[in-house]
Amino acid sequence: MNGEVLAGAFDVLVVGALIALAVAILFLPGLFRSGVLFIVFGLIATVAWVRLEAYDVALAEAVIGAGVLGLLVIQAVRQLDASSSGESAGMGDVGDRGRKP
Amino acid sequence: MNGRVPARYALALPGVAVVTGALVRALMLTNEGDPALGALVQANLAGSGASHAVTAVLLNFRGYDTWLELVVLLVAATATLRARGDRGEQRMREPGELVASGLAARMVPVVLLLGVLLLANGTSGPGGAFQAGAVFAAGALLMYFGGYRLVLVSGGVVQDLLLIVGTFGFFAAAVATTAAGMRTLEFAPRFAGPAIVGIELAATVSIAATLLLIVLAAEEESRASDP
Amino acid sequence: MTDPPLYQIAGVVLFGIGLFRLATTTQILRLLLALNIMGTGTFLVLIGAAVRNRTGAPDPIPHAMVLTGIVVTMGVSAFATALLRRMHATTGQQHLTAPFAFPEDESP
Secondary structure, eight states: OOHHHHHHHHHHHHHHHHHHHHHHHHHSSOHHHHHHHHHHHHHHHHHHHHHTTOHHHHHHIIIIIIIIHHHHHHHHHHHHHHHSOTTOOSGGGTTOSOOOO | OOSSOOHHHHHHHHHHHHHHHHHHHHHHHOOSOOHHHHHHHHHTOTTSSOSSHHHHIIIIITHHHHHHHHHHHHHHHHHHHHTSOSOOSOOOOOTTOHHHHHHHHHHHHHHHHHHHHHHHHTTTSSOOHHHHHHHHHHHHHHHHHTTOOOSTTSSSHHHHHHHHHHHHHHHHHHHHHHHTTSOTTOOOHHHHHHHHHHHHHHHHHHHHHHHHHHHHHHHHHHHHHOO | OOOHHHHHHHHHHHHHHHHHHHHHOOBHHHHHHHHHHHHHHHHHHHHHHHTTTOSSSOOHHHHHHHHHHHHHHHHHHHHHHHHHHHHHHHHOOOBOOTTSSOSSOOOO
């Protein structure tokens, strides 16, 4: 199979994954899920940087974008979950139920 | 989620769609990049002290921006540490966990080696201070989760010094170049190589300390609220 | 050879998605995630511009800018999460309050 077509198809996959992940992160309920998906988003972004020949950026995105940022978000989710009033059944339901009157 | 879509969604959608469409159009209009600037970098690469273009840009041609970036990191670290909950020094984890401590003992040397490799490779290929600093911070976090005590970031003067040394590296370079009669942060080709290596070393230390402290602050706070 | 405009348009789309979420939620952690995704979209546009219409190696200047951008974004996010944690520990809130709150009830 032609290498060019294969590369192009891969690019479409990467871009599609990025957009799908962004929608999932921002619009699906569950903050813990958003945090984990955010880490995945960072890793797919690393692949995108490699495809665009930005190797330094890829390294930085992997450690900082996916690693440190993901860790920060998970830490925040954990603390929001731990101190909030016990409506949530665990990490999957953190803090997204609306404040119903 | 209730069946009706709230009003703000309908309100925001046209505005965002217009902005996005305008951006795409602007993207299509600015069709050509600016090859002149990239060519300028390549032309001056030889005397810049690094053979990797990105490193040369970061630490020589646009060194001032990197300096200010280190200042931003310093401010972020300071602000985050101040915004932390009330706790004094680092609380040690229970050193009991076998898997975590064993993993740390085995992996940390490899991680440290990886960090050194990334830093050393930075002048001639991908790598450099930021990536290496983050890897070192990751190694230190492995040690922390394995139950080992991190002495260097336990607060006090040593911790402050570690945070500051990166910014100070640039400051020293600026003072040296200005005192030598050149424009500030303009490296003579003879000194550019060692200057870049020195600044990268200092920056790596600061970046590692900053990232480490930011994550540790959150960890300590979480454990303060755990039962 | 990659197709830079594909990634650049993807970057703009990410920016738009994040912007939409920015305008429609009051949950602070989601706002932070939206801002980060908008940032990544911007970086995609920049890095795509580095390999567009080029001869030889990619343009290193957008690489340096994005590298700086990633680090600064991380610093800002760190401070933001620290503030969010303090806010939640002190007041129990994790949403924006009036005058930024939406009059109708919350939805994710």
